[in-house]
Amino acid sequence: MPTPSADRRPEAPPRDFIRDIVSQDLVSGKHGGKVHTRFPPEPNGYLHIGHAKSICLNFGIALEYASPCNLRFDDTNPTKEDIEYVTAIQTDVKWLGFDWGSHVYFASDYFEQLYGFAVELIRKGKAYVDSLTADEIREHRGTLTEPGRESPYRHRSVDENIDLFARMRAGEFADGSVVLRAKIDMASGNINMRDPVLYRIRRATHYRTADQWCIYPLYDYAHPVSDAIEGITHSLCTLEFEDHRPFYDWVLDNTSVACHPQQIEFAKLNLSYTMMGKRKLIEMVQGQHVSGWDDPRMPTICGLRRRGYTPESVRNFCERIGVAKRENVVDIANLEHAIREDLNVRAPRVMAVLNPLKVVIENYPDGQVEEVDVINNPEDSSAGTRKVPFGRVLYIERDDFMEDPPKKFFRLSPGKEVRLRCAYFIKCTDVVKDPATGEVTELRASYDPATRGGDSPDGRKVKATLHWVSAERALDAEVRLYDRLFTIEDPAAEDNYLDHLNPHSLEVLRGAKAEPSLAGAHAGARYQFERLGYFCVDSDSSAGRLVFNRTVSLRDTWAKIQKNSGI
Numbered sequence: 182m183p184t185p186s187a188d189r190r191p192e193a194p195p196r197d198f199i200r201d202i203v204s205q206d207l208v209s210g211k212h213g214g215k216v217h218t219r220f221p222p223e224p225n226g227y228l229h230i231g232h233a234k235s236i237c238l239n240f241g242i243a244l245e246y247a248s249p250c251n252l253r254f255d256d257t258n259p260t261k262e263d264i265e266y267v268t269a270i271q272t273d274v275k276w277l278g279f280d281w282g283s284h285v286y287f288a289s290d291y292f293e294q295l296y297g298f299a300v301e302l303i304r305k306g307k308a309y310v311d312s313l314t315a316d317e318i319r320e321h322r323g324t325l326t327e328p329g330r331e332s333p334y335r336h337r338s339v340d341e342n343i344d345l346f347a348r349m350r351a352g353e354f355a356d357g358s359v360v361l362r363a364k365i366d367m368a369s370g371n372i373n374m375r376d377p378v379l380y381r382i383r384r385a386t387h388y389r390t391a392d393q394w395c396i397y398p399l400y401d402y403a404h405p406v407s408d409a410i411e412g413i414t415h416s417l418c419t420l421e422f423e424d425h426r427p428f429y430d431w432v433l434d435n436t437s438v439a440c441h442p443q444q445i446e447f448a449k450l451n452l453s454y455t456m457m458g459k460r461k462l463i464e465m466v467q468g469q470h471v472s473g474w475d476d477p478r479m480p481t482i483c484g485l486r487r488r489g490y491t492p493e494s495v496r497n498f499c500e501r502i503g504v505a506k507r508e509n510v511v512d513i514a515n516l517e518h519a520i521r522e523d524l525n526v527r528a529p530r531v532m533a534v535l536n537p538l539k540v541v542i543e544n545y546p547d548g549q550v551e552e553v554d555v556i557n558n559p560e561d562s563s564a565g566t567r568k569v570p571f572g573r574v575l576y577i578e579r580d581d582f583m584e585d586p587p588k589k590f591f592r593l594s595p596g597k598e599v600r601l602r603c604a605y606f607i608k609c610t611d612v613v614k615d616p617a618t619g620e621v622t623e624l625r626a627s628y629d630p631a632t633r634g635g636d637s638p639d640g641r642k643v644k645a646t647l648h649w650v651s652a653e654r655a656l657d658a659e660v661r662l663y664d665r666l667f668t669i670e671d672p673a674a675e676d677n678y679l680d681h682l683n684p685h686s687l688e689v690l691r692g693a694k695a696e697p698s699l700a701g702a703h704a705g706a707r708y709q710f711e712r713l714g715y716f717c718v719d720s721d722s723s724a725g726r727l728v729f730n731r732t733v734s735l736r737d738t739w740a741k742i743q744k745n746s747g748i
């Protein structure tokens with residue numbers, strides 16, 4: 182049993198057609214009145230947000246029915262799989278908050294049983310060794326409109342097939358020279374039923390079974406048998422397997438497996454501006470288009486984690502998009518909304534300046550530093566306040582100043598007064614420029630000592646409140662701003678999706694300044710930088726170096742940009 186901690190068992194579990202089927206089956210006593218699901222990743226890459234949907238569905242059902250959910254590594258393809266991926270997948274499922282307890286399995290542990298059931302099929306006259314080449318098999322398969330043709334080897338005797346299959350296993354034949362096929366119906370309207378291949382010869386070292394085997398079962402055969410061996414009741418998979426279901430059932434009906442799991446298909450998660458699919462994500466990593474599987478721009482679980490996403494936000498997102506039969510594309514703004522909503526409640530507010538502009542408060546005593554009280558989280562009264570040092574020289578955001586502002590610009594400009602958050606009102610008195618470039622290098626200002634805490638005793642109003650840090654006490658920080666990795670909505674549909682990489686998906690700001698309370702912040706810690714967005718401490722940080730990732734901006738600015746640019 183997974184150990185479904187009581188606090189994770191949902192009070193109002195989501196409803197969908199799969200949960201309806203499971204509930205009905207429990208009432209009718211189908212599958213012996215049991216529920217047993219599994220999440221079956223192939224360890225050929227890292228998990229992505231699409232997998233999170235399947236994880237939340239399979240493990241979510243287990244939590245709701247207090248039933249087990251297996252983590253099964255579907256590792257029947259020796260050339261692509263690796264222990265690195267096994268470890269990463271376990272880390273990610275755990276991080277998402279799910280627990281398989283003792284139920285971790287490997288399809289490669291079933292190789293002997295899978296072989297045995299194949300022999301059973303041969304004995305029943307339901308499988309044969311075919312000596313056609315791969316090309317010939319393809320030619321014989323027919324098309325959607327034309328029936329296939331039988332292989333000349335289809336009528337080999339049971340004894341001959343038993344002998345040939347044993348010799349396949351013993352390594353007597355070259356890779357690709359023979360295969361084991363199911364004997365079903367070459368005229369079937371469903372191409373998957375036209376004598377699909379069950380086993381092929383492949384001399385490759387498997388990461389777990391090494392060179393013990395040179396024949397490997399194909400997914401469509403290994404999957405139903407693995408499900409049955411584990412006593413799975415509901416085998417949930419994505420829609421592209423709908424046409425494979427007759428073969429799934431055929432395998433279970435024609436072998437002496439102990440039970441008959443029920444395959445149910447649901448629509449994959451597709452996210453706009455996001456490319457999923459491990460094969461393509463591997464290309465992104467190997468081609469160094471990103472810094473690795475956990476690049477914060479990647480849709481991988483480890484990428485989202487490094488970006489600052491919380492497991493709760495990913496689970497909430499998966500719950501909200503729901504489970505249905507119809508394919509659709511979910512707007513990525515929904516995922517961003519989920520993390521904003523979560524961090525709004527729990528992330529402490531701090532002040533950091535991404536593009537600093539120095540402000541000297543000329544009437545503030547030189548050398549004086551005072552500590553002002555700043556609220557940690559207006560959404561959480563228990564979060565309290567902290568002290569932030571204020572002094573004569575400060576940094577504000579360069580964007581918060583304009584020398585010649587348009588009418589609607591309410592922030593700082595010459596002669597204008599603004600509030601510095603929880604500190605004082607200041608007025609810009611002078612602008613210092615680089616004589617060579619004309620760039621503004623510094624502002625001179627005066628403050629009103631009567632406005633301490635940010636309120637004016639005479640009821641004077643200002644239209645803007647700016648964040649700030651003390652120049653003397655601020656910490657240097659590197660801040661990484663992320664944007665979408667692709668410029669088009671459906672990169673996976675493009676032959677050359679690399680042509681659509683967003684050249685501005687990463688912007689690194691090396692001169693940022695953060696308030697001193699962030700000293701020693703540990704990797705993964707999440708904050709709201711006031712007025713700027715949600716940020717987390719990156720794993721590249723070290724004792725003397727603070728690196729932040731922007732998880733998400735405060736508002737969905739992308740939607741606005743799209744609207745304005747007519748996209």
Ligand code: ATP
Nearest residue numbers: 221222223231232234235418419449450457458459
């Ligand atoms: P990929 O193409 O990314 O490798 P896959 O389906 O081949 O995906 P598996 O490791 O075989 O990857 O998947 C494990 C489980 O996750 C399967 O049950 C699969 O249906 C499910 N899954 C994969 N992608 C998605 C997705 N986008 N939405 C929902 N479930 C998914």
Ligand code: MG
Nearest residue numbers: 222223225459
């Ligand atoms: Mg796969």
